Amino acid sequence: MSRAVILPAPGGSIDLSDDCTVLDRLITQIRDAGCDDITVLTRPDTDITCKAAQIESDGPDTDLEHIGEIAFNGAAGPLYLAFADLVASQTTVAAVLSDSSRRSGVLIGAEDPAAPPVSVERGLVTGPGPGPARLGGLAKVSEAHLGRLKRHWPAADRTSSTGGAFDAVLAALHARAVPVTAYRTAGLPHRHARDADDAAATIDEFSSVDMDAWRLRNAVKHDDDLFATYAVSSWSPKLVKLAARLGVTPTPITWVSIALAVGAAAIFATGSSGLVGGADASVLWYALAAALMYFSFVFDCVDGQLARYTQHFTAFGGWLDMMADRSKEFLIYAGLAAGATATGTAPEAAWGLAVAAMIAQTVRHTADTWYAVLLDTAVVRQARRRETAPPVGRAAHLGQRLGSASEQVMGAHRSPLYWAKRTVVAPVGERWLLLAVAAVAFGPQIAIGALLVWQLLALAYTGLGRTLRTFAARTAALRRPDRAAHRDDGILARLMPPNGHRFAKLPAVSTVLAVGAAALAVQTAATGGTWWPLGLAAVAVLAGITSARSDHDGIFDWLIPAGLRAVELGVVTAAGIAAGVSWPVLFTLLGVIALYFYDLAAGLDKAASPVARRELGLGWPARGLLAVAAAAAAALTSPVVATAVFAALAVYVAAVFVGAIVTGTVRAARA
Template sequence: MSRAVILPADGGTIEPTTSDTTVLDRLIGQFREAGCDDVTVLTRPGTDLTVKADQIESADAAADVEHLRRLAYDTPGAVFLAYADLVASQTTVATVLADSSRRSGVLVGADDPAAAPVGVERGLVTGPGPGPARLGGLAKISAAHLARLRRHWPTEPQGDAFETVLASLQARAVPVTAYRTAGLAHRRARTAEDAERTIAEFEAVDLDRWRMRNAVKRDDDLFATYCVSSWSPKLVRPAAALGLSPTTITWISIAFAGAAAAIFATGSSEPMFGAAGPTVPWWYLLAAALMYFSFVLDCVDGQLARYTQNFSAFGGWLDMMADRGKEYAIYAGLAAGAALDNPSTAAWGLAIAAMTVQTVRHTADTWYAVLLDTAVIRQARQRETAPPAGRAAHLGRRLGSASEQVMGAHRSFLYWAKRTVVAGVGDRWIVLAATAVAFGPRLALTVLLAWQLLALVYTGAGRTLRTFAARTAALRRPDRAAHRDDGPLARLMPANRNRLSHVPIVATALAVAAAFLAVWQAATGATAISLAVALAAIGIGLAAARSDHDGIFDWLVPAGLRAVELGVITAAGLTAEVAWPVLFALLAVVALYFYDLAAGLDKAASPVERRDLALGWPARGLIAVAAAAASLPTGPFLATAVFAGLAAYVAATFIGAILVGARRAATA
């Protein structure tokens, strides 16, 4: 549920000659058409308005702020704030109202010289600025951010109520997204001529073509850009005509990927370029085709959502989770197929390693984005007491500048080289499909793992240096325990009582090293040593759970802890000789659970609200180690059963939390 509050503005009573309604009536109708029926208009004393919305008389800006506070907390959900004199197209209004995530944002443009200029960096509004971006007169304050403002609601207006609320969000370091509809005019009308000119400008635009053009991502992977997005928009209009939702397209994409994984799992002893000469395993060609069309549909669902402006929090979350779930299923299918062809193959180990590296990489990518966004907000608020100093900071700034220049040279050779080296999802899928058909599943997984490791080293090196220039403690936040996923065991740890507790990044690095050593020892047969080192990894990783996390490199802690748990479970599984499919299933469930944590930051759309029932990574690691130790004298059956049970339990609590969260969001 959401509510719209329209603030007083003289231009709201203007009635353009091209319309039989006032600017305000028109705006109220646009809110209702976009799905927001709860509309309240604040009016000044003595104003006689006849509108189809609730009206509240408000004396001045201070009264506006107070009325807005009451309205915002009377009804759960987001609040949309607009000026009564805003003239915009229905598409522009719907762009803001269709955002069902936990983000807050404000409409910005560049064609209203009378509007207040604002600074925009990394897609975030950072506060008053020189322009050319200007406030568009429409904002969204999400329910999550209203909760953060509850105890800090402004008592003194800073300008009007619109500007006061934005200033309060920025004072609390809340990221405010800049909504843009480039090419569609929107302005606050001061005169009838202003309103008529704005309406004429956006009505002259072919909105169908505009929506289709803006439905396709401008910046995507090399493969997606030239081999998918070059023709996938042709599927969007038919899908819209058939009434298919983006979520339906996502489910079809999942089915295609599942079918491809099942085909790969049947095995193939006939690689295209084998020793006996070239052959074509047609069932692998079919699997590769299914992978391709699964990826095409994965692009189409987002394009359809943007074209129809049919967004939902669950749909966006499902799209993100489906990306990883499909990929992990393909890994498992390739590993199973390779194991059928050659029982001694290490394909399952390659699949686990690829999944681990991918999970760690994505977590690091997500928190690096948080680091940059936090740096943008804090530096805009002038929290930094001194500019970054030292050679590392200087090099970090130069790397950042060079990266921006390369990405600014759109579709140049260096642009594509930079985008390709990081192994984007589209590029990964085509490489997996092509190498599986040409050389078999084991080599496909080997190539994928090597590429992912290269990408990890490349991005890690550059981002480490750029961190010196950012100088921001991204993980120093109230919800850090949730993102660490320490669970109930963290409460047993004393705060700041040991040397490692003051340096969480050092503790995490040592824990990662110990987890890697545990896996190495397990792979070489040193079972007792492996389990002991795995226990040490858990203890070291947990040592800094209750620290402040105020170091500039602490953004790497969540990724490191993901590596620790996946490494500990792998070491325990190898030690106890747990069946490969069961070990992979447990790791995949945990990886998807971690991915949901990242999705909550990346898209602000995770429906999961409670995570305590999943036990936390240290407890899950301890259960795996204990099961492995108990199985040493008796054989792998006990550990395999415990691993399967743990996977089922985490999956059940995860799915249960998803269903509860989605139902609560639907009824809010």
């Protein structure tokens, strides 16, 4: 449940009509945006009548105390702060209040010369001045970040140096290195009202904007990828308007996208030669599957565009969209692998490519997630001059130059270099396009193989550049209290002593050793070994978990979550191959585990996972050792044993998700 506190400002009492003041208008807007728990702070000897709870406050110091009491009264949800004199459109207010992610942020603009100027880097407000961006008088502090502020709430005397309780709270977020998002509604002015004429002029200014056209234009991502920009967003706004007119919400559209992907995967699996219509018909079936893939991707774009157009955001909807994207793609991989096997390709070749593609994508996306955290953390800390030393060495300076060059290329919006940079990393639309076209032209095995090659090139390209830029960033993305959740060490982590030995104090090194052991395990299993792969897999698990409870304060520790994903997926793959587990069963288990990790990544930004009890997943070391034990038992008995255990583990982990999804869907429908 969200809460809003409206701070005193002289302009709040300005009359806009006979029965409405600036404050009354703002209260109505906040309620219309979904927040009913509103508290208005008032000064002594002021006569304010409004439809909200009021608390008398003597001054800025007392304001800060009251905000703290409301923020930490035990209620869940984010806290919103606003000035009573804020005059803005409903769309602007909702842009802040409808954000269901775990981000904290503040509204900014450039239209109000009386507002304090702020610096903005990478979409984050990093501190005061020099502008041209200016504070807009509306802020959000997420529930996750309120927890970080509880023990570090700014002292009352902070208001004298920061300019008031509002600025003191923002300064406290910056002091805790919390990234503060800059919310913008370009083209819709918002100002602190100075008098009735000023308020009326501001209202007239944004009222003259065609809001429907503005919302539709801003529903489409400005910085989307090449295929999405020209093959989808060029016409998808028509579907967005139709869906809005029919009253369809984004979540059902997500399910339609999933259904189309399931249909495409089924056709790839069964539409090959000898199954449905013979060899001559297979190309037509693959073309139909490619068309279903395209429309699945279209609807995948439309659900987000509709959410932005209607400002109908839900935490569960954002989580479902992210999980659906990966689930659909994994289904396509499985369909192509099954289709290739049906045409005579060896199962280990077809399914092996699909497994490799899924692992490469999962590892890369995990690295992408934590690299973004690294950059945000670096922006905040460097803005406050928190680094112990400036970047030194050739690698650091090269990283700085790479960063500057990247920003210049991305600043040249829609130029050839811009599109090349966005495409080389194999974005989702381009991946789907490659799979569809290659499957129709060359068959499913070539399609998966081509995708894997592209993924590995993208991984090498991004890995090299980001490694160099890390030297320039010189910050620790995993220096945070919730790192254990993103390691997902589970119950076995409790057996590890905190910083118990030197090896444990080098988590990045132990992770690299674990990745190497897992890779060797897969290689030896693929060449026909049994006990060597299982021994190496066990070593990989032990090496990876040694640093579970160590401090993660190295500049390269942001790579650890991706490394641990590679370790578990590699260990399970090696055990499955060594034990002769059915390839579809092995792929299913790996897919379920990969989705579990995507759920962790979704929690970093969206804080929307419906998985209430993370310990139900057992932890990656326990899952890996269970796979190794099953493979060892199968080596002494029959491969059926390992196949049964792998299938049971996949069903168990999937049940956690399915139950959570059902629960989340019901809650979203009732919201």
